Amino acid sequence: MSAPLELMGAPGSPYTRKMLALLRYRRIPYAMLWGGHQRPAPGYPEPKVKLLPTFYFPSSDGGKDAVVDSTPIARRLERDVAGRSALPNDPALAFLNDLIEDYADEWLTKAMFHFRWAHEDDIANAGPLLIFWSIPNAPRENAEAMATAISKRQIDRLYVVGSNAVTAKTIEDSYVRLLMILDDIIEARGFVFGDRPATADFALYGQLTQLAQVEPTSSALTRRTAPRVRAWVDRVEDLSGLAPQDADWLQRGEARAALAPLLAEVGRVYAPFLIANARAAQAGQDSFEAEIDGRPWAQPTFAYQVKCLAALRAGFAALAGPDQAAVRDSLADTGCGALFN
Numbered sequence: 001m002s003a004p005l006e007l008m009g010a011p012g013s014p015y016t017r018k019m020l021a022l023l024r025y026r027r028i029p030y031a032m033l034w035g036g037h038q039r040p041a042p043g044y045p046e047p048k049v050k051l052l053p054t055f056y057f058p059s060s061d062g063g064k065d066a067v068v069d070s071t072p073i074a075r076r077l078e079r080d081v082a083g084r085s086a087l088p089n090d091p092a093l094a095f096l097n098d099l100i101e102d103y104a105d106e107w108l109t110k111a112m113f114h115f116r117w118a119h120e121d122d123i124a125n126a127g128p129l130l131i132f133w134s135i136p137n138a139p140r141e142n143a144e145a146m147a148t149a150i151s152k153r154q155i156d157r158l159y160v161v162g163s164n165a166v167t168a169k170t171i172e173d174s175y176v177r178l179l180m181i182l183d184d185i186i187e188a189r190g191f192v193f194g195d196r197p198a199t200a201d202f203a204l205y206g207q208l209t210q211l212a213q214v215e216p217t218s219s220a221l222t223r224r225t226a227p228r229v230r231a232w233v234d235r236v237e238d239l240s241g242l243a244p245q246d247a248d249w250l251q252r253g254e255a256r257a258a259l260a261p262l263l264a265e266v267g268r269v270y271a272p273f274l275i276a277n278a279r280a281a282q283a284g285q286d287s288f289e290a291e292i293d294g295r296p297w298a299q300p301t302f303a304y305q306v307k308c309l310a311a312l313r314a315g316f317a318a319l320a321g322p323d324q325a326a327v328r329d330s331l332a333d334t335g336c337g338a339l340f341n
């Protein structure tokens with residue numbers, strides 16, 4: 001057996017949970033180092049950007065390379081490890097998977113961060129967890145002060161994701177719509193792209209481990225709105241026993257009808273966000289205002305999400321003509337077409 005792939009992360013990090021579930025499904029041997037960058041493990045290099053999860057890939061000189069960013073790591077693992085792929089083999093569907101994965105990573109995380117820190121009950125719940133998830137032996141007499149300090153730091157960062165009194169309703173309504181859409185998808189076929197999971201499912205799952213299981217307000221909302229989705233999250237944690245077949249992927253001809261509601265949600269909230277953010281960055285503005293879902297939206301400009309849009313556009317441009325046409329057909333009337341015009 002080759003050495004397990006090491007990664008550091010925390011149970012409360014949606015991207016850590018995304019990657020753990022993907023590793024389990026793909027049966028890639030791993031070693032989970034629970035922790036955080038505030039207490040670096042001796043002998044482990046620091047990544048350029050200190051994010052969770054951080055993967056430690058073996059480097060050519062026998063050392064370790066610290067690598068972050070879940071989506072490119074998932075693609076690297078597809079190249080390095082054969083079998084049990086989490087990417088649809090139809091290029092048009094693979095592209096739609098990239099788009100939905102990006103929506104989950106970059107938009108749904110707004111709901112995750114909002115629900116964690118916007119309401120009193122949730123703040124009281126999350127503060128101590130954030131300490132004990134990374135430092136289980138934090139001394140009792142300090143833990144409360146540490147929880148208060150980390151809560152304050154995170155609440156002060158709510159504005160960064162665009163969560164404020166003006167946007168709260170937009171974020172919360174969007175979450176409830178997503179639950180109903182996923183409820184239908186899971187009832188119809190189990191996963192977004194068929195009877196087997198794709199990286200988009202793991203990205204949705206990662207955010208939902210927090211929204212549906214940890215935060216009291218959104219957990220209660222999930223249970224009331226879509227108990228099936230809550231149950232799905234509990235199961236997706238470990239899909240190592242699933243036996244995926246090629247025929248389990250959605251067929252191209254089925255994609256439009258099957259994915260229309262989810263893509264319409266992406267087009268309703270995430271597409272206008274990505275476009276307004278990129279426009280602001282281009283104009284050199286460090287914050288922007290936009291209209292999302294018929295309501296005002298205001299937040300700082302985010303360089304990373306400019307890159308997300310550029311990557312999606314490059315992926316679309318790289319598709320062969322008939323695949324582009326199939327993607328355009330699936331995106332018709334969803335509001336997502338505006339991203340690629």
Ligand SMILES: N[C@@H](CCC(=O)N[C@@H](CS)C(=O)NCC(=O)O)C(=O)O
Nearest residue numbers: 013014015050051052053069070071
């Ligand atoms: N795009 C990255 C995002 C990773 C990320 O933002 N991780 C969060 C935790 S879930 C983080 O490490 N934030 C910095 C911090 O907590 O200091 C990915 O997909 O891996």
